[in-house]
Amino acid sequence: MAVSDTFEKLSAHAKAMQETTLRDLFAGDADRFSKLSVSSGDLLIDFSKNLIDSTALDLLIGLAEAAGVEQRRAAMFTGEKINSTEGRAVLHTALRNQSGDPVLADGQDVMPEVFEVLGAMSDFADGIRSGEIVSSSGDPFTDVVNIGIGGSDLGPAMTTLALAPYHDGPDVHYVSNVDGAHIADTLAKLDPATTLIIVASKTFTTIETMTNAQTARRWIAETLGEEAVGDHFAAVSTALDKVSAFGIDEARVFGFWDWVGGRYSIWSAIGLPLMIAIGPDAFAEFLEGAHAMDRHFAEAPLRENLPVLLGLIGIWNRDCLGHAARAVLPYDQRLSRLPAYLQQLDMESNGKRVKLDGTPVERETGPLVWGEPGTNGQHAFYQLLHQGTTVIPCEFIVARKGHEEDLALHHEMLVANCLAQSEALMLGRTLDEAKALLEKSGLGAEEVERLAPHKVFPGNRPSLTIVHDQLTPYALGRLIALYEHRVFVEGVIWGINSFDQWGVELGKELATALLPMVQGKASPDGKDSSTLGLLTSIRG
Ligand code: F6P
Numbered sequence: 229m230a231v232s233d234t235f236e237k238l239s240a241h242a243k244a245m246q247e248t249t250l251r252d253l254f255a256g257d258a259d260r261f262s263k264l265s266v267s268s269g270d271l272l273i274d275f276s277k278n279l280i281d282s283t284a285l286d287l288l289i290g291l292a293e294a295a296g297v298e299q300r301r302a303a304m305f306t307g308e309k310i311n312s313t314e315g316r317a318v319l320h321t322a323l324r325n326q327s328g329d330p331v332l333a334d335g336q337d338v339m340p341e342v343f344e345v346l347g348a349m350s351d352f353a354d355g356i357r358s359g360e361i362v363s364s365s366g367d368p369f370t371d372v373v374n375i376g377i378g379g380s381d382l383g384p385a386m387t388t389l390a391l392a393p394y395h396d397g398p399d400v401h402y403v404s405n406v407d408g409a410h411i412a413d414t415l416a417k418l419d420p421a422t423t424l425i426i427v428a429s430k431t432f433t434t435i436e437t438m439t440n441a442q443t444a445r446r447w448i449a450e451t452l453g454e455e456a457v458g459d460h461f462a463a464v465s466t467a468l469d470k471v472s473a474f475g476i477d478e479a480r481v482f483g484f485w486d487w488v489g490g491r492y493s494i495w496s497a498i499g500l501p502l503m504i505a506i507g508p509d510a511f512a513e514f515l516e517g518a519h520a521m522d523r524h525f526a527e528a529p530l531r532e533n534l535p536v537l538l539g540l541i542g543i544w545n546r547d548c549l550g551h552a553a554r555a556v557l558p559y560d561q562r563l564s565r566l567p568a569y570l571q572q573l574d575m576e577s578n579g580k581r582v583k584l585d586g587t588p589v590e591r592e593t594g595p596l597v598w599g600e601p602g603t604n605g606q607h608a609f610y611q612l613l614h615q616g617t618t619v620i621p622c623e624f625i626v627a628r629k630g631h632e633e634d635l636a637l638h639h640e641m642l643v644a645n646c647l648a649q650s651e652a653l654m655l656g657r658t659l660d661e662a663k664a665l666l667e668k669s670g671l672g673a674e675e676v677e678r679l680a681p682h683k684v685f686p687g688n689r690p691s692l693t694i695v696h697d698q699l700t701p702y703a704l705g706r707l708i709a710l711y712e713h714r715v716f717v718e719g720v721i722w723g724i725n726s727f728d729q730w731g732v733e734l735g736k737e738l739a740t741a742l743l744p745m746v747q748g749k750a751s752p753d754g755k756d757s758s759t760l761g762l763l764t765s766i767r768g
Contacts, residue, residue, distance in 0.1 A: 231721070234291045235547065235591065241287060242548035245279050249688045250654045253281065266532055268524050270628075270697040271706060273534055275541055277654045278621070278690040279549065288540040289530050295721040297536065304716065305526060307333045307487070311727035312584055317487040318727050320712070321522045323495035324515040324705070333487050341485070349482055349500050350508035352462070356424060357397040357504060364456035369398050369424045373414060374501040375440045376428030377404040379490025380464070382572050384428070384501045386565035387494060387514070390704050393562075393631040394506040398424075402501075403444075406436035411443050420451040420460070427463045428498055430490050432470035435740070441474065464497040489727050491572045492712060510701045517705030525713045535710055538692075539717025545621045545690060546718075547591045555613065556599035558625040559646035560699055566625070567599035570711055577715045577726040584725055593722045599623075603645045614652060614685050622691040624650055625707070629698045646693070656687015 229237075254260050254276075264276035264285075280288075292298075303310050307317040322331040322338050330337035355361035359368035374384055381404040388400050401418070403411045415423075425448070427441040448460045462480040463471045466488075471481045482497035494502070495515060503511040525535045545551045556567045578594030600608065602624070613620055626646045630639035657665075662683035666676040694710075696703045719726030744750035745763055752763050 229290060229294055231291065231294045231723075232590065234287060234294050238284070238287050238291065238544070238548045241284055242279075242544070245281065245284065246549070248279075250277060250279060250690070251656070251687060253279075254654070266534060266537055268528070268532075268534055269520075271534065271703075271710075272695045273538065274693045274695070275537060277650055278541055278544065278692060279688070280541070280544060284544065284548075285531075285540075288544060291543070291721060292530055292536055292540060292717065295723070297530070297539075297717055297720050300720045301526065301716070305331075305522075307331060307338075311489070311725060313725050313728045313730070314486075316727070318489065318492075319485075319487040320489065320492035320495055321519075323484075323488065324518040324522065324709075326516060326519045327523075333485075338485065338487070345482055345484065345497055349497055349503055350511075352480070352482070353397070353500065353503040353508055353511075357507060362459075363422055363424070364452055364459040365421045367422050370422040371418050372398050372400045372424045372426060372501055372504055373403055373418070373444065374400065374426045374428055375403050375411075375437055375444060376426075376464075376498070377434055377436045378572060378576075379493050380428040380430060380434075380437065380498055382491075382565070382569045383494030383498060386563075386569040387499070387502050387704060387708075388505050389565055390560075390562045390699060391502070391506050391510070391514075391701055394510045394701060397505045397507060400501045400505045403440050404436065406439055408443070411440050415444070415447055420448050423448075423460065425461050426501055427461065427471075427474070427476065428465070428500075429463075430466050430484070430488075430493065430498075432463075432465045432467040432474070435736070445475075462500070464500055490729075491576055494708065506701065514701035514705040517700075517702035517707075518709040519705075520702075521706045521709035521713065525709075535713030536717050538710065538714040539721070541692060542595070542714065542718050543721055546593075546595050549619075549690075550592075551595065551619055551621050551690075552592070553596035553598065553618075553620045555620050555622045556597060556625070557602050557605060557622055557649075558599070559602040559642050560625060560627060561601050562699060563625060564601045567597070569708075570599075571597050573711060574715050576729050576732070578719050578722065578724065579731060580719075580722070580724040580726075583723040589722055589724060591722070593724060594718070602649065603642065606645065606649065610649065613689065614656075619689055622650070622653060622689070624691060624693040626693065626695055627698050627703075628695065631698070650691040650693055652685065652687075653689040653691050654687060656685035656689075657683065659684050 260276045265272060265274040304318050305321055307319055309315055309317050311318050317333045319331060319333055322342055325331055330339055356369050363369055381402055385402040401414050403414050425444045429437045445457060448457050458477050461476045463476045464482045465471050466484050466486055468481060468483055472478060482500055484496035488496050495518060499511060525533060530536050556570050558566050574597045575594055580593055581589055583589055624646050626643060659680055662680045663676050666679055715726055745752040752760055
């Protein structure tokens with residue numbers, strides 16, 4: 229069946245499903261959880277609290293088949309140039325390929341180069357961690373500052389925080405924003421004599437990164453002397469010529485390739501600061517976890533395939549039930565940057581409005597992705613999730629075990645809260661139940677009538693829960709790869725290119741043109757009255 233026909237069937241079925249509720253679906257089938265949850269090793273995804281049934285699932289699997297998910301998946305893994313608007317292969321999976329098999333891009337096996345860079349990163353990271361590579365004053369480095377933005381920041385920043393229990397190297401800091409406050413506040417706490425700066429930029433042209441890198445360079449040169457700069461800088465980029473023009477020693481430049489998208493680059497040399505923090509062995513486990521998910525994605529039948537199912541639930545909620553957002557709610561404080569990471573991964577990949585052939589998409593594409601860790605979010609925005617007028621499907625992530633063995637109670641409470649939230653979203657509380665509770669608390673009939681509507685929870689709000697044993701490097705690698713492939717599956721079904729990001733360009737161009745106007749070096753004549761008014765207000 230064609231994709232559009234399957235979508236039509238799905239829409240009709242979604243309408244029928246809206247006649248029922250999650251409460252009823254659970255009440256009517258004691259096996260709902262076992263039918264609608266899938267595991268691979270210790271990783272479990274429970275989809276059962278979504279408004280789906282076996283017919284919806286059959287149709288969704290049919291949709292994946294009709295859209296050619298399996299064929300596109302093969303095309304990605306084998307290095308076809310599926311990023312057609314940039315004429316590039318999409319091979320981040322090669323960066324964690326541990327199969328021993330070659331991976332071809334333009335007919336060339338990329339694996340020897342991948343291993344060469346990994347080896348160079350490991351040597352450098354080991355040198356910094358052991359104190360063998362020293363600063364200009366001969367001291368070991370105590371701190372590393374990664375300067376990058378977008379994919380050159382979010383991946384290493386998110387994972388460094390996530391893997392804090394594995395840190396045994398220097399402290400790693402991240403500067404991304406061009407707002408001078410970011411670099412000023414970061415450097416203010418550091419001693420230049422023992423600080424290494426890594427400039428991370430795929431293109432080595434990104435204005436924020438270049439501006440911050442120049443400021444950091446001045447900080448080193450002014451405090452330690454110009455001759456110290458070489459000892460205190462390293463770089464990660466695909467643009468090796470531009471790095472050398474910046475003056476960073478070739479031996480300290482770690483390359484990657486145009487077939488690695490920025491938001492898919494944590495597995496490449498962009499992961500260097502993480503590797504310095506946790507060591508090459510733990511970094512290898514992180515890659516191994518991602519590789520395990522790659523194998524699962526490539527080999528598991530569609531019905532048992534976690535990224536495929538996650539993508540299909542995303543499509544169901546977005547296109548069949550019309551939910552415009554999804555919340556990512558890790559019950560794991562160390563995953564507090566995961567929502568921001570997934571915002572780039574998902575929204576930069578699938579925030580598209582035309583298909584591969586340039587014609588407009590026929591349906592809604594990437595949803596708004598946002599979130600915060602639980603339990604903090606519960607005391608902030610969950611009110612809207614439970615009683616607001618907008619339904620937002622939620623994705624909970626929780627580990628069976630925390631790292632703080634002496635704080636077991638904390639973890640038990642965390643788990644109880646996570647499970648309680650998905651239960652509350654699903655079940656809700658009826659008016660009768662609300663009244664009964666109020667009566668039980670001893671209120672008079674009038675007060676019960678007055679308050680009961682405020683205590684009603686509509687329920688029937690979809691969520692899914694991802695459970696794994698513990699947030700280890702392996703589990704984190706696997707989790708990120710799960711989401712990467714989910715984004716891929718959704719992009720294939722929408723028929724869009726998930727690997728370009730032209731939507732970020734216009735703002736960049738206009739900012740470049742506006743800078744001289746902000747500086748008073750160019751006339752703003754011809755600007756619209758709002759931009760002109762704002763310029764005048766800011767410049768005084
Ligand atoms: O502005 C978007 C973007 O191009 C992202 O895709 C990328 O991750 C980020 O900027 C940083 O780019 P670079 O690594 O080239 O500095």
